[in-house]
Amino acid sequence: MSGLTFWAVNTIQQDARLNDTRFGRDLGLLLAANVVPLIADNNLTEVAQLSQRFYSSTSSIRYILYADDTGKIFFGIPFWEPEVENSLTIQRRIQLPDDYATDAEKPMVRQHQSPDGEVTDVFVPLTINGKYLGVMAVGINPNQTAVISTNFTRDVTIAVFITIWVMVILAGVVNALTITKPIKELLAGVKQIAAGNFQQRIDLPLGGELGELIFSFNDMAERLERYEEQNIEELTAEKAKLETLVSTIADGAVLIDNNMQVILANPNARRIFGWDDIELEGSNVLHQLPTGVQMEITRPLYEMAAGERESAEFRIPLGQPTKRTIRILLTTVLNLQRESIKGIAITVQDITREVELNEAKSQFISNVSHELRTPLFNIKTYIETLHDYGEDLEVEQRKEFLSTVNHETDRLTRLVNDVLDLSKLESGRIYNLDGVDLSQAIEQTLRTYQLNAKDKGIEIFQEVEPNIPLVVGNYDLLLQVFGNLIGNALKFSTPGGQIAFRAYQLDAKKVRIEISDTGIGIAPEDQEAIFDRFFRVENRVHTLEGTGLGLSIVRNIIDKHHSRVNLVSEVGTGTTFWFDLSIVEQAPHVEQLGVRS
Secondary structure, eight states: OHHHHHHHHHHHHHHHHHHHHHHHHHHHHHHHHHHHHHHHTTOHHHHHHHHHHHHHHOTTEEEEEEEETTSBEEEEETTOOOOOOOTTOOOOBOOOOTTOOOOTTSOEEEEEEETTEEEEEEEEEEEETTEEEEEEEEEEOOOHHHHHHHHHHHHHHHHHHHHHHHHHHHHHHHHIIIIIHHHHHHHHHHHHHHTTOTTOOOOOOOOHHHHHHHHHHHHHHHHHHHSOHHHHHHHHHHHHHHHHHHHHSSSEEEEEOTTSBEEEEOHHHHHHHTOTTOOOTTSBHHHHSOHHHHHHHHHHHHHHHTTSOSEEEEEEEEOSSSOEEEEEEEEEEEOTTSOSEEEEEEEEEEOHHHHHHHHHHHHHHHHHHHHHHHHHHHHHHHHHHHHHHGGGSOHHHHHHHHHHHHHHHHHHHHHHHHHHHHHHHHTTOOEEEEEEOHHHHHHHHHHHHHHHHHHHTOEEEEEEOTTOOOEEEOHHHHHHHHHHHHHHHHHTOOTTOEEEEEEEEOSSSEEEEEEEEOSSOOOHHHHTTTTSTTOOTHHHHOSOOOOSOHHHHHHHHHHHTTOOOEEEEETTTEEEEEEEEEBOOSSOOOEEEOOOO
């Protein structure tokens, strides 16, 4: 009805506009046909008289203007007033568009709004024997009778439209009062029955089909209320126990019927598959599962529903929303007589951590095996050589072989110690944290490495802020951190380089420790992996040796101090490692620290 009303009003307005347009065009052509010969003869007096009579006898004409071929207006009614032309005279012109047609049979017609209403403008070219003399403009007032008729028709149409909408609204209100309310009452009653409230009744004085439906509902509620209450209570209790058990198990659990419709899904299954905001019960489980899972288990599910197999197991990687791996177990649910299949139980286990640990364990064992194999092979080779050809070797060669064996033994010892240290840190061992004097720990570390630095021609200096407060930490673990970082700085610095050990109070709660060197630096692509086990920068430069576990140990120790080790490095310039430690509040604070991995 809205569309019809719009169409009707629009059609009425268009018809009125077309009528005015046709009337104005015909009137303009008629007047132009009479004045063209007079203008051609330059008989402007007759033109003025004829125009005046035409204007006076036709009430719908608003104005008549005449312009020459340049557009200059030389006569107009009722605007014309004789004037003496001088240098200040304002010239009035009619400016027509460039594509204005000079065909007298096709005048240009347009409408414009004026303070007194809409005016139809008709521009008729004045031509005689193919010669363009100028243009005549006639303004036509709208036909008042047509306007009144049009407005009346429009008002009637709008009134009909409003009346229909009022009727629709009233019908909706009546519908809401007579149909919607009983339906809402029935819906609320059904929810009450589903919740176990069998005393629910609906009291609405209605007849017809709704009345029968309400009567049937009340009768059903009565029968349920009279039904063996004890048995119902027992069934409800058993159902609640089952739902509680299913909802609290660590694995995801989904129960479906033979038509793949979901009967029950516990919170863990909803979390794993992202079903938190989805109404699952009654929907097809295959439509809700991720694509990868759906492709794997669709065929086995239908085979189990048909009784062709009893169970199935799958390990499936999930890519969304996070990368995980799950194990899915499918098991048929049989009736008490184990004769027919009542449904299928889907058990979902998130084994992402297990897979990651297995991969990490395999990688760790592989790396340790590789690192152990090289020094053991070298030791075995040189010892066998000494054993078989020792008498044929010179003293210097035997010393060199024994020195190499000793070096490889030290390397093997360092590797074993680093692996043991890393294992202790990751085993969840408890470490005591108390107040640590950083100045003392830094002094002890520098004394240990001063001789090595002197041998390599590297200068080590410290910049420790005076009266630096005690920090919360483990003295031995911090010594290990300082030793690993200073040792790395010495290893990757060239003779003539410098190593700076700085410690200063960052704010009221933190102390910052920085260890800088002027060594070879670390490439940007290596900085992310530098703290991984067995990752060595010498893998890229091929000049130095190490276990690749030192920075992994540093990261684990700093993590246990509730902080994070950071680095800034530039190849060829040097590297700075830094981390923050908490200041002891008043008396030394003792804390038990243990993070299980």
